[in-house]
Amino acid sequence: MNPFLDLLLFLATLIYSYLEAFVKLFVPVKRKSVSGELVLITGAGHGIGRATAFEFARRQSRLVLWDINKHGVEDTAAECERLGATVQAFVVDCSKREEICSAAEKVKKDIGDVSILVNNAGVITAADLLSTQDHQIERMFEVNILAHIWTTRAFLPTMMNNNHGHIVTVASAAGHFVTSFMVAYCSSKFAAVGFHKALTEELSTLGKDGIKTTCLCPVFINTGFVKNPSTRLGKVLEIEEVVEALMEGILTNQKMIFVPSHLSVALLSERLFPERALAVLKKLTDTKFDAVVGQKSTQ
Template sequence: MKAVSKPKALVKLFISAKKKSIRGELVLITGSGHGLGRATAYEFAKHQCNLVLWDINKDGVEETAEECRRLGATAHAFVVDCSKRKDIYKTAEKVKEEIGDVSILMNNAGVVAPIDVVSTDDHDIQKIFEVNIIAHHWTTKAFVPTMMRNNHGHVITVASTGGHIVIPFVVPYCSSKFAAVGFHRALTAELTALGKHGVKTSCVCPMFIKSGFVKNPSSRIMPPMEPEYVAKQVMKGILTNERMIFIPPLLKFILMLDRLLPDRAAAALWGLHEIKFDYVIGYKDEEN
């Protein structure tokens, strides 16, 4: 039996994965008031999902919900501060009591502070970690147990290229996104160890998105992408249960080179990209 299964597994590597149906699933997206969260909500709406939308911005999340309804989906908007554990748990209980069991969880909310790490305000560093990674643990504890009992669901972690490579002047952000990638991988391994193969996981790692997250982003080889394009790529990955979704796809190849090349060559590789965005340098050498 083992001799037969290995060739089958090898053949599957070269065959496009079959897309699953997510029609009727209850999807919760954090940070869905703008940018990628909003664009992905629209994609889920087009697949006739039921949506639970969280964001700290009341007007933004309600606008997203209204458009999702126009697209034919059921959408519920909640104002939630993902930096606050109690706010997450309280709203999660309300969702479960009033709407139902979430079967697709997309941890998308994120914050950034483009400034040198020495000059970054302590509160900003703390909030970056609270929103970008610690909140994932609270949403997971709130919603994933039901997925595990049903052995059905999908957890999507929105990380970043900054979760695989280092970028100056966003040190706390990169640190939190490296943690998000690790969270995804560890959660995936734990679900497998528990035999919960029906609960799928995906990690989204995009390059710059034109969402205003950082100002004036640019890259010579991989220019900033529209949120709508990224959302479509995210949906393709979700529907085929892709574990690591790199956007654009070229990014996967570049990251492989980064790991294989010597340090100098890897640095030269990223130098060719000319990655730029607006940031502040508050640090100054002390005068003697």
């Protein structure tokens, strides 16, 4: 095609997309059923992972739960069984590729084909870059991004053979917006968001339209991992409201979920506003939390 026809095709698609988005504001989105699906959730012993497991259990999904904490994952499993779900719990350290691969093989052999994978396990250290210890940096990347890759590689082949599945990446607003004293954490979450986007693109290129992808990007959540967080952007989120948004996104096949939703507007501002204006805007948000700061400015 010549460039002029390419431009016309793009403009027609753009107009159609805007009209489609406008219509969807008034038409209820159809939600898919996850009943009977085999759902694997990493980091299921607490926080978002635990609450997400409860939601899938209420929807009659079959569950495989992974967590490094034996007591936590067994408690989650017991509650899911009380809700009527079939559950298998595994103690897995997601910072270790060998444990991930071993547990994945056991799941495939003894339980079945995972059709919904929720990569939720994550770790965080709040400190300036020079005070963050080497092992802390390594562990953040091992759990926050490499574990996503290992689990996806383990379960994606069957999804591709069936052209059916859903891969969920629990990332963070820190995968789009940077903040001081979280250099390694932000880097790992930027990688997680990039993984989600690249995987989505690759599946589309391969024609695997039956495999859906969703990425969750919330701001501070009241899980205790970050001490005394506060921001003028809004209140610290509760786990329940984040999981409610996540489940809605999974059931309606949303690709990117921001919590709160107005973060998507803030992301646009980063591309439109001059750097000086952005610096003032970031100061106005007044994001604070307790962090180890060994290197302070002398200016």
